Amino acid sequence: MTSNRRQALPFFVVLLMVVSVFAFTPASAASSILVTLDADHGPYSFASVNGSAEYTVTITNDGEVDFEEVEISASFMDETWLSDNVTFSVSGEESPGSLLLGPLASSAVIQVQVSATVGNGAKVDFAEVPMEINIAAYDDGGEDASVGLEVIVCVTNWIAYESNFPNQPTINTFNIGDSYDYQIVVENIAVTKNLDNTTVPMPIRDHINVQYSGLSGWTITSDDEGWHPFFGGTLEGMDASASHTWNVAIELTSNVKAGDHLVDFQATSTDPDDPMGGMPYIQPYGMTAIPVSAAERYAVSVSGAGSHNVDLSEGSAISTWNVAVNNLGNTKDTFSITWDSSGVPAGWTLSSTPDTSGVIDWQGSSTFDMSLTVPADALAGASASFSMTATSSNSADETASQSFVATVDQHYGVSLSVDSDSKSKAPGGVVDFIFNVTNTGNGADTFGIMVEGPALWTPTASQSNITISAVSSSQFTVSVTIPEDKDAGAESGDIIVTVSSSDGESTAEHSVSVSTSQVYDIAMAHVSGSNGTVTVTQETQLQLRLNVTNNGNGVDMVTFTMENQPPWAALGSDSIQIGRGQTIAIVITLSPDTAALSGRDYIFQVVATSADGSETTSPDLIAQIVAKETEGEEVETEELDEDDEGGLPGFSMFVSLLALTIVVLSRRKD
Known part of the structure; x- marks a missing residue:
C-alpha cells in the first residue's frame, strides 16, 4: 500500500453504486438471474489496511433456463488495487480474482463469500474504494445473463454503531421531557500483518x-x-481489538413534528501520524442513526389582540385587528373559535368573526382581520370589550384566549352664535349680547372666553370660561357700555368674542358691534328776563319768544303746535332743526283784535314734538288784553324782553323803530 490518505468518495459515485445493487438486467424473459448483496452496511464493508472487507453474494436463477456455468469476478477502477486481492469462496472452494461456480439450474441458489483484502501495494486515496463484482451466467450458446454489483471497500481502523446494529433499537415514542437510554459503540478493527x-x-x-x-x-x-x-464523545486512540461504549440519553426537549425522526450521530476521525494532518474520515451515514418517534402534541396560542383608541372626529370609524391562531402543537390541527361580545355596546358592530381556523399545519398560523365599527355619536371614553377563544379539535383542554378593547378618544369642536350681531342703546346704557356656545366634540369640555374690543366701550364677558357637556350648548353674556359722550349713531367697531377648547386648537369667534341710539330731549324756557306774561292792546301786535334747547345727543327735527291757542296767536315757524346742545328762540306773534276780551288773561302753551314723537310742553304763556284807546290815544306796541342769544338778527331794532314812528305820528294828530 502506497498511501493512507482518507477522503470521502464523491456522492454521485456512491449513489451510482447503491442503485446498481438493485439494478439487474436479465438477458431475456426466459433466462434471468437475481443477485443480492449482503455487506456490513448497505454496499459498504469495512477493513483496515491488511484487513479484509467481507461480502456475501447470493445468486438465484429466477428464469426458466438452466445455466451450465456461472462465473464471479472482481475488478477495481484503481489499477493499484489488484483483483487477486479479492478471494471468492463457496462450499470449501476458494479462488483469488475470479471463481467458476458450476451449473445453476432454474430456481437454484448459490451463495458466495467475497473477501477483499486491503494491502499489497494498494493506493488508498479515498477511504471509500469502489469495487465491481461481476456475475456472468452461460448456457449452451454462451453468455446468457450478467449482473454487475457496485460495492465499496471502506478503509478504516474503526467502526462506530448503535449497539443493536445491524438491527434497529426499539423505536420509543417521546413526549416533551421524555428521555430514553441508548448505547453507541466504537470498535477497533485495525490489524497488522x-x-x-x-x-x-x-x-x-x-x-x-x-x-x-x-x-x-x-x-x-x-x-x-x-x-x-x-x-x-472523543477517543484519543484505542487498544488492539478494543471497543468503547457510550451510554447516551436522548431527551425530547422542545416541539418537533409528530412522527418518526432519526437521531443521527456522525462518527469522524483524523490520523495524527499523517504528516499532512490527513483528511478527516467520515463514516458512512446510518450505522449510528437511532430511530425515534415524537408523540402527537396539541397546543394553541392566539395573537393580535390589544387596546385600540378610536378617533371619531370624521364620523363613524372602524377599528381593525389582525388576529392569528397559532398551532403550537406538532401535528396538523383545526381550532374552533368562539367570541364573547357581551361587552360591546348597542350600535357598535363586530364583523369578520370566523368560527374556525381551518386546518393549520404544525408551526403554522391562520390569520384574519376582524373589525369593530364604532358609531359617530359614541362619547369620549366609551369603550367596547370582547374576547375570542381558540380550542383544539383534537383536545378540548388545549385552548387560548385573548381580549380586545376599543376606547373612543375625545375629539374637540365648538360653534358660536349670538342673539344679534348688532345692538344700539343710549349713551350710558349697557347692551347685553347673549352668546350660545355649542360643544360639537364628544366629551365634556371647558372653553375659555376672550373678548376684544375698544376699551372705551368696556366690552366684558359674564365669565372667563364655561364647561359644557358633549354635544350640548350653554350661554354667556357679553356686556357693552355706551360712553356718555357719544353722539347718536356713533359705533363701537368690531367687538370680537372668541371661545377656545381645552385642546388648544379648536376655536370659534363671532363679531358684534354696538351703535349709539339717539336720545331726544327738548327743553323750552322763557327767554332771559321774561316770565312769559305780556300785556297787549287790542289791534296791536306783540311778539313773545321762547328758548328751545336740544339736550339730546343728536340733531333733532322739532315741530311746534300750541295748546289753548288764542285765535290771534301764531307761531313764527312750525318746525326747526336743532343741533345737539343748541338753543334757538322761537317767536309767537300776538295780534289781538277788538274781539279779544279786555281784562282777560289768555293762557296758552307751545308743544314741541321731537323726531321720535316725544313731546315737550313749554311753560305757560299769558297774554293780558288791554282795550283799544279812542281816537287820540297812543298806539303802543310791546314786546317781551328779547334774548340776545336767539331770534333773527336786527329784529329788535326794527321793532323799536316801528314803535317810535307810531308815537310820533300820534302826537302830530294831537
Missing part, C-alpha cells in the same frame, strides 16, 4: 469523535467522562 501473512489486532492512535448532528429539539447527554455536552 505478520511475516507469515497472518494478521493480528493492533492499537491505533486515531482521534475519533462521535457527535450528534441531528435536528433541533433533541438533547443528548452522557455520564461518560469522555463525552462533551457540545462536542460529543
